[in-house]
Amino acid sequence: MNEDTAMNTDENGDPSMAHTVLLIDDEEMVVEVGKAILQRLGYDVITAMSGEEALEQYGQHKRTVACAVLDLTMPGMDGRTTFTRLRELEPQLPIIIASGLSCGQVADQFDGQDQISIIQKPYQVADLAGKIENLLTAES
Numbered sequence: 001m002n003e004d005t006a007m008n009t010d011e012n013g014d015p016s017m018a019h020t021v022l023l024i025d026d027e028e029m030v031v032e033v034g035k036a037i038l039q040r041l042g043y044d045v046i047t048a049m050s051g052e053e054a055l056e057q058y059g060q061h062k063r064t065v066a067c068a069v070l071d072l073t074m075p076g077m078d079g080r081t082t083f084t085r086l087r088e089l090e091p092q093l094p095i096i097i098a099s100g101l102s103c104g105q106v107a108d109q110f111d112g113q114d115q116i117s118i119i120q121k122p123y124q125v126a127d128l129a130g131k132i133e134n135l136l137t138a139e140s
Contacts, residue, residue: 020044020064021132024054024082025071025098030121034069034128041129051077055085062090067135069119069128072099072106080109087113094135098123 021043023034028049035045046061048054051074058065068086072079079097086093094115099106103118110116115138117131 019066019136020046020061022046022048022054022058022061022065022068024048024051024068024074024079026050026074027071030071037125037128038069038132041125041132043132050074051079051082051085054082055089058086058089065093067094067096067132069096069098069132071121072097072101072109083110083113094138096128096131096135 019042021038023031023038023045024047025031025034026049031047031049035047038045043066044064046057046065048057054068054070055077058068070079070082070086074082077085079099083095083097086095092115094117096117096119097106097110098119098121100121103120106118110118115135117135119127119131
């Protein structure tokens, strides 16, 4: 077991109980602040600055990723395409869509999707914590 795996397990060494968040955003400041927030909340954090990088990171860490926080508007592979590709890899992956658009506008783009939540940017610590907790609780 490598060091990363050891850190991403529950007290019994079970990686299925890990609480690692994959944070995907093309803005460096959002990634830095989001990572700090998530770490303060007790989560391990893997970051990606693009949709392509998110798929690569998920492929490397899929056993430990509990959920993803995904920016909707990114250059290159946008959030919608990244969402679709992540769901092809893991249909039940809980994903929080982060956007400056209203929740209604975002919801219209993801109508009928399971294990999805929407958070408006800029997000507050309590809101993000609540969204992640709700998704992880719904998953169990």
